[in-house]
Amino acid sequence: MTGPIPSIALVGNPNAGKSSLFNALTGARQKIANYPGVTVERKAGHASFADGRPIALIDLPGTYSLTPASLDEAVTRDVVLGKQEGEKRPDALIVVVDAANLDNHLCFALELLALGLPTVVALNMLDLAERDGLTLDPQRLARELGVPVVPTVAVRKRGLADLLEAVDDAIRTHEPREVVPAPRSDASLHQRARALARAATLSETPVRRWTQRVDSIVLHPIGGFALLLALMFVMFQSVYAAAEAPADFLESGIGMLQGWVVDTMPDTFLRGLIVEGVLAGVGAVIVFLPQILILFLFILLLEASGYMARAAFLMDGLMGKVGLSGRGFIPLVSSFACAVPGIMATRAIPDEKDRLTTILIAPLMTCSARMPVYALVIGAFIPARNVGGTPVGLQGLVLFGLFLSGIVGALLVAYVLRRSVTRGNAAGFMMEMPRYQWPRARDIAIALWQRAWIFLRRAGTIIAMTTVVLWLLLSFPKAPVGQSQVEYSVAGRIASGLEVVVKPIGFNHDIALALIPAMAAREVAVSAMATANAIDADGDEAAMAETLGERLQGKWSLATALAFLAWFVFAPQCISTIAITRRETNGWKWPMFMVGYLFLLAYAAAGITYWTAVAFGLG
Amino acid sequence: MTALLDRAPLGVAVRITRIDWNAISVDEGRRLREFGLMEGCEIVPLHRGSLFSRDPLALTIGRMKVIIRSRQAAAIEVEPAAA
Incomplete structure (x- = not known):
């Protein structure tokens, strides 16, 4: 039989191990995009039958039933019913059920079977079920359900081959069958599922479950909280400690590349564009890839191990007090790496107002793009000594203070928003705690690679483009001899206009100039200052030998430096965040609101910092 | 002898006798049923709250652990499971 490539959807409950199975079937041959019109991630991939015929697989968001409670659950329903725009109805379903939780997962399986599509049930994570003392009878379950049941363990190839073979058979031998409708009421559906699970269970040995003991520590009202804080602390420490060597490596690599271009190309317009524009600008950003990957590695590990749901449990009390829910914790932690995936992760929050509030405060989490800015200014203005006689470094403490200001700011903003613009019912919080x-390793590696790719693509597009535009604006028109090129250029003149507005909060021409291109991405502020200084110092040997930090020390007061840091705690300078907010909220209203309130806060915070510092004689 | 789930002692198995579906939203009710929380089923409340509040409540139902808020637990009436 030749014809179009059959498309097969993996569908099942949350925590059924669907994604692991998908990764095992497709390997790295995956493509992540969005369903048209909605922002739910569409995970598609390729695999092939034993004889080499290709199949297209899609991994649908996990859900409990065909009655959706959130955006991504609605996509699952629409795809299996063939109602999703731009997506053809799958030719077959692989219904993934957790072997250790048949009581619950068979409910959804029964609903899916009633659709009448060619279907195979993957009895997944059989190894974990055996660990829990369960012995199951897949044949019996297959007889009861009337479709093939294949035991699978995502890491073992054997079950996967059987699974695909069963799918192949199911498609080939499929004829419209007498569909048994699923029981209509929830109670009878559950009764039927329980009866099936009992029939398929050969024996059930009660095993002393160590997970219960682990939970009594991890979820302890005080001890669990201390553990969570310790984990977060280790996470941030590693981000700065472990990323140092690879970041230095990348930095020297980019420097070498710049040197090579300078040596091999004649001194033309194009060379300036490549060296001072593209390489300087994009390089300054790519250097932060190791930090972002380490942070994501931690987040992925915490999620895959099942800890993240426990963290959400612990944080729910605190977050409930400001009108959020524990569900919001995961997106907010992700936002420490980057607000974009953080905001995308809010889709799992069912309550609309709760979700909107979480989106609006996500940019307040100190994302990795702020690091270059903080590192430059702290390095230049905060002395590298310890606090009193302690081993706590003053620079690190200032950095921690900036992180903390963001978090406290976010909680206060949430508190105010939930009592004004996003007022609504008290947020609910209902979620399953996975085992x-x-x-x-494979799942983590694939997810990390996908994150790295998204980041690099961003660096290659938005950031490359802004730096090129900035370089052009800084280079023209050419200043007459004796005048500063930066001041004379188009960018310099725009900055002089902006300087009027930001002068009261202590910002100078340098900063005004950096703020405009930094609208594209915060880290561009650093590369903008670097480019401006490079053009400014052109030909002056002494000035060129100085580092950017040293040059700033000569030009800025401490009060200005502190105000600049305070500005970046709040300022919404990131096109990607604004764009994703527009997409996730379906319009310009909320991104505009977000930009407005964040700029107001940034201006106020920088101003208060500057005036206070000046009053203490630091101006 | 019945009590409300938000006051039930931790670690002791209880059976759900009644759920006041009107006290919770339609969506919340459906999610409860999807978790398998219905009249007649047996559950064990396990952990309650953290440093900051009495919310939320973690419990086992069958082979699953789920988290709900005490506002929802207050709509669930339970009795001690058959001793």
Whole structure:
């Protein structure tokens, strides 16, 4: 039989191990995009039958039933019913059920079977079920359900081959069958599922479950909280400690590349554009890839092991006090790496107002793009000594203070928003706590690679483009001899206009100039200052030998430097965040609101910092 | 002898006798049922709250652990499971 490539959808409950199975079937041959019109991630990939015929697989968002409670659950329903715009109805379903939780997962399976599509049930994570003392009878379950049931363990190839073979058979032998409708009421559906699970269970040995003991520590009202804080602390420490060597490596690599271009190309317009524009600008950003990956590695490990749901449990009390829910914790932690995936992760929050509030405060989490700015200014203005006689470094303490200001700011903003613009019902919080699991290296590697790719693509597009535009604006028109090129250029003149507005909060011409291109991405502020200084110092040997930090020390007061840091705690300078907010909220209203309130806060915070510092004689 | 789930002692198995579906939203009710929380089923409340509040509540139902808020737990009436 030849014809179009059959498309097969993986569908099942949350925590059924669907994604692991998808990764095992497709390997790295995956493509992540969005469903048209909605912002739910569409995970598609390729695999092939034993004889080499290709298949297209899609991994649908996990859900409990065909009655959706959130955006991504609605996509699952629409795809299996063939109602999703731009997506053809799958030719077959692989219904993934957790072997250790048949009581619950068979409910959704029964609903899916009633659709009448060619269907195979993957009895997944059979190894974990055996660990829990369960012995199951897949044949019996297959007889009861009337479709093939294939035991699978995502890491073992054997079950995967059987699964695809069963799918192949199911498509080939499929004829419209007498569909048994699923029981109509929830109670009878559950009764039927329980009866099926009982029939398929050969024996059930009660095993002393160590996970229960782990939870009594991890979820302890005080001890669990201390553990969570310790984990967060280790996470941020590693981000700065472990990323140092690879970041230095990348930095020297980019420097070498610049040197090579200078040596091999004649001194033309194009060379300036490549060296001072593209390489300087994009390079300044790519240097932060190691930090972002380490942070994502931690987040992925915490999620895959089942800890993240526990963290959400612990944080729910605190977040409930400001009108959020524990669900919001995961997106907010992700926002420490980057607000864009953080905001995308809010889709799992069912309550609309709760979700909107979480989106609006996500940019207040100190994302990795702020690091270059903080590192430059702290390095230049805060002395590298310890606080009193302690081993706590003053620079690190200032950095921690900036992180903390963001978090406290976010909680206060949430508190105010939930009592004004996003007022609504008290947010609910209902979620399943997955079992503890050892994260699979393959799953983590695939997810990390996808994150790295998104970041690099961003660096290659938005950031490359802004730096090129900035370089052009800084280079023209050419200043007459004796005048500063930066001041004379188009960018310099725009900055002089902006300087009027930001002068009261202590900002100078340098900063005004950096703020405009930094609208594209915060880290561009650093590369903008670097480019401006490079053009400014052109030909002056002494000036060129100085580092950017040293040059700033000569030009800025401490009060200005502190105000600049305070500005970046709040300022919404990131096109990607604004764009994703527009997409996730379906319009310009909320991104505009977000930009407005964040600029107001940034202006106020920088102003208060500057005036206070000046009053203490630091101006 | 019945009590409300938000006051039930931790670590002791209880059976759900009644759920006041009117006290919670339609969506919340459906999610409860999807978790398998219905009249007649047996659950064990396990952990309650953290440093900051009495919310939320973690419990086991069958082979699953789920988290709900005490506002929802207050709509669930339970009795001690058959001793």
